[in-house]
Amino acid sequence: MNARAGRTRFGNFELDATSGTLLRDGRRIRIQPQPLRVLAFLVDHAGQVVSRDDLRQAIWDQATFVEFDQGLNYCIRQIRQALGDDATEPVFIETLKKRGYQFIAPVERIVAGPQEPVAVAVAEPEAAARSPEFRRTWLATAIYAAIALAIVAALSVRLFVRHQSPAISYTQITSFNNAAFSPALSPDGHMIAFIVGSDVSFPFTGEIYTKMLPNGEPIQRTHDSWPKYGVAFSPDGSQITYTVSDARHGWSTASLPTLGGDPRLFVDNAAGLAWLDGEHALFSEIKSGLHMGLVTATTSRSNVRDIYLPKHERGMAHYAYPSPDRSHVLVVEMGPTGGWERCRLVPFDGSSTGSQVGPAGACTSAAWSPDGSWMYFTARVDGSSHLWRQRYPAGELDQLTSGPVEEYGVAMSSDGRSILTAAGILESGAWIHDTNGNRLISPEGYAALLSFSQDGRRLYYLLRRERGAPNELWTTDLASGRSDAVIVGFPIDHYDVSPDGSQVVFAARTPEGVSGLWLAPCDGQSQPRLITRAGETQPFFGPDGDILFRMSDGVKNYLFEMKLDGSKRRKVLGDPIIGFDGVSADRFLAVVHMPVNEVPITTAVVAVSLRDASRTRICPAECLAKWSPDGSRFVVRPLLAGAAGKAVSIPVAKGESIPQLPALGVRSAADAAALPGSTVVELDTSGLGAFIAPGLSKDSFAFARTVSHRNLFRVSLP
Numbered sequence: 001m002n003a004r005a006g007r008t009r010f011g012n013f014e015l016d017a018t019s020g021t022l023l024r025d026g027r028r029i030r031i032q033p034q035p036l037r038v039l040a041f042l043v044d045h046a047g048q049v050v051s052r053d054d055l056r057q058a059i060w061d062q063a064t065f066v067e068f069d070q071g072l073n074y075c076i077r078q079i080r081q082a083l084g085d086d087a088t089e090p091v092f093i094e095t096l097k098k099r100g101y102q103f104i105a106p107v108e109r110i111v112a113g114p115q116e117p118v119a120v121a122v123a124e125p126e127a128a129a130r131s132p133e134f135r136r137t138w139l140a141t142a143i144y145a146a147i148a149l150a151i152v153a154a155l156s157v158r159l160f161v162r163h164q165s166p167a168i169s170y171t172q173i174t175s176f177n178n179a180a181f182s183p184a185l186s187p188d189g190h191m192i193a194f195i196v197g198s199d200v201s202f203p204f205t206g207e208i209y210t211k212m213l214p215n216g217e218p219i220q221r222t223h224d225s226w227p228k229y230g231v232a233f234s235p236d237g238s239q240i241t242y243t244v245s246d247a248r249h250g251w252s253t254a255s256l257p258t259l260g261g262d263p264r265l266f267v268d269n270a271a272g273l274a275w276l277d278g279e280h281a282l283f284s285e286i287k288s289g290l291h292m293g294l295v296t297a298t299t300s301r302s303n304v305r306d307i308y309l310p311k312h313e314r315g316m317a318h319y320a321y322p323s324p325d326r327s328h329v330l331v332v333e334m335g336p337t338g339g340w341e342r343c344r345l346v347p348f349d350g351s352s353t354g355s356q357v358g359p360a361g362a363c364t365s366a367a368w369s370p371d372g373s374w375m376y377f378t379a380r381v382d383g384s385s386h387l388w389r390q391r392y393p394a395g396e397l398d399q400l401t402s403g404p405v406e407e408y409g410v411a412m413s414s415d416g417r418s419i420l421t422a423a424g425i426l427e428s429g430a431w432i433h434d435t436n437g438n439r440l441i442s443p444e445g446y447a448a449l450l451s452f453s454q455d456g457r458r459l460y461y462l463l464r465r466e467r468g469a470p471n472e473l474w475t476t477d478l479a480s481g482r483s484d485a486v487i488v489g490f491p492i493d494h495y496d497v498s499p500d501g502s503q504v505v506f507a508a509r510t511p512e513g514v515s516g517l518w519l520a521p522c523d524g525q526s527q528p529r530l531i532t533r534a535g536e537t538q539p540f541f542g543p544d545g546d547i548l549f550r551m552s553d554g555v556k557n558y559l560f561e562m563k564l565d566g567s568k569r570r571k572v573l574g575d576p577i578i579g580f581d582g583v584s585a586d587r588f589l590a591v592v593h594m595p596v597n598e599v600p601i602t603t604a605v606v607a608v609s610l611r612d613a614s615r616t617r618i619c620p621a622e623c624l625a626k627w628s629p630d631g632s633r634f635v636v637r638p639l640l641a642g643a644a645g646k647a648v649s650i651p652v653a654k655g656e657s658i659p660q661l662p663a664l665g666v667r668s669a670a671d672a673a674a675l676p677g678s679t680v681v682e683l684d685t686s687g688l689g690a691f692i693a694p695g696l697s698k699d700s701f702a703f704a705r706t707v708s709h710r711n712l713f714r715v716s717l718p
């Protein structure tokens with residue numbers, strides 16, 4: 001099949017393959033060159049089945065199968081986004097199981113000169129290819145394939161970076177089957193240290209590796225399963241330090257000898273350690289709860305001096321990057337809701353809280369040029385994470401990378417001519433696990449925050465259908481497999497469906513950037529109604545149909561409740577909370593994350609009675625705690641105790657809201673498994689984030705699987 005150049009019309013679109021332009025109602029639509037070539041080929045062969053191999057031979061030339069498969073999947077998504085097409089109910093491009101694609105809309109070819117446009121007849125696709133069962137089967141197959149292919153997706157970076165600035169070039173350093181990230185460069189530039197594992201949720205899970213540059217073999221240096229981040233070399237290159245975070249150590253720094261040896265705890269209550277010289281460092285310490293501030297001290301913890309403390313008690317200054325002249329520090333921090341904020345530039349002497357710098361998005365790493373004239377960042381802006389730079393102290397911003405491949409982490413070379421970063425892609429879907437195994441539920445896109453209806457017949461989830469698009473609320477009927485959008489047009493952060501399934505309350509940012517709460521019917525008969533917009537987050541329906549939510553009052557978060565119309569707002573608890581994680585099936589218990597005065601763990605997950613304010617400790621530190629839809633089982637999944645691959649389902653006695661738990665809470669999966677009637681659920685944690693939703697039976701649950709595949713690259717700088 002050979003593509004024919006020329007102009008064509010379909011629907012309200014006009015495509016000029018020769019000039020590489022796509023118009024909608026006469027206005028140009030932005031689309032990258034490779035997706036446009038795929039679209040032109042499909043349009044040229046409208047009505048015909050075009051196989052993936054046809055597209056590979058016509059467009060990808062000598063690309064490997066890995067590059068091609070990942071590239072074509074991306075191109076089809078970009079085309080559908082440009083055309084406003086839906087993979088589940090296509091108007092333009094139909095996917096045919098194991099056969100390829102078919103352009104199904106009528107096409108007119110615009111012939112130059114006096115001739116009239118000639119309509120091209122389009123054959124009607126086979127009925128079987130349009131059936132809901134076909135779409136579900138193909139979708140599951142495609143997502144399984146995407147997950148398998150993502151294991152080697154780092155090679156696809158070569159395909160996508162063709163669209164970067166000519167001054168930017170990538171050199172691949174690692175070739176792992178899962179994610180390699182958090183790079184650090186030794187002072188002499190001859191070695192890198194990094195984490196290999198999963199960066200789906202923070203703190204990350206994985207092990208420390210080292211590799212001699214340019215072509216040494218990677219060597220695994222740790223085998224402890226501790227959550228880790230913040231890898232760094234000591235100034236003399238003799239040590240590699242990194243942050244560990246779990247129920248045994250709190251937030252502490254570990255160290256291992258660069259030339260070989262076992263890791264050891266190095267500095268307690270110290271995270272994100274950055275070296276100043278052989279004896280002095282910057283690091284973050286917990287002041288109370290999760291309130292984490294930046295200090296400087298010796299590595300023996302003498303001469304401690306505060307540099308920066310976030311105003312809000314939920315704020316956490318996780319990473320610090322001192323300027324070469326030691327006058328300022330770049331800080332990467334979390335804000336009042338636990339999300340990443342813009343980066344901050346603060347004076348090293350601690351004289352002020354400084355100011356925000358870098359792009360207006362979630363900043364996750366930073367670095368300085370060797371002469372201190374440039375600040376570098378990775379930040380998520382408009383849904384995508386890329387490399388940015390800015391002249392110190394407040395110059396214009398320059399976005400260095402763009403496109404479908406995302407970058408995380410920055411390690412600067414000593415000559416300032418290149419940086420190391422982790423580059424890769426994400427794929428995510430909603431899945432159901434039961435006695436028959438795993439099956440895909442969600443349409444194509446990125447799924448999160450799953451929950452079952454009270455009768456267990458429906459699954460709700462947030463779905464981001466394209467990279468950079470806002471979250472939508474979707475539901476799937478588990479009997480028929482039909483998926484439908486419930487709420488669209490709002491950037492939804494959190495939601496809860498009422499017990500009777502008639503209403504949904506959700507949190508989303510207003511156009512002014514303030515979080516507010518909306519109430520909407522689940523049947524779509526009327527538009528969502530804004531009921532409050534004063535920074536409210538994490539809403540849930542409480543007893544008597546009231547709405548529970550988290551909100552800041554001053555510099556602390558509290559649990560509030562109010563009526564459906566926003567009236568009669570009041571604090572449920574007098575004590576501050578860190579986060580609001582959910583409610584029991586009977587709506588009489590609220591699960592909150594609270595600060596506690598303990599060592600080394602300073603937080604706990606607690607169930608609070610909404611009737612008498614009594615409290616039941618669920619676990620120290622962090623864990624997932626959810627009820628089955630009917631309230632008959634309580635599921636606990638410890639997150640910081642080295643048991644990320646286990647969840648425990650515990651029976652709840654009739655008439656009770658929660659089972660009898662150990663006085664100190666569930667510290668490990670073994671603690672929960674020792675309770676009467678408990679069942680341990682083994683989880684395949686590859687790509688699995690913290691969130692799972694229990695089903696009606698002890699063996700069923702829903703989860704979002706995110707495939708994060710990244711490898712390390714050296715990026716030249718313009």
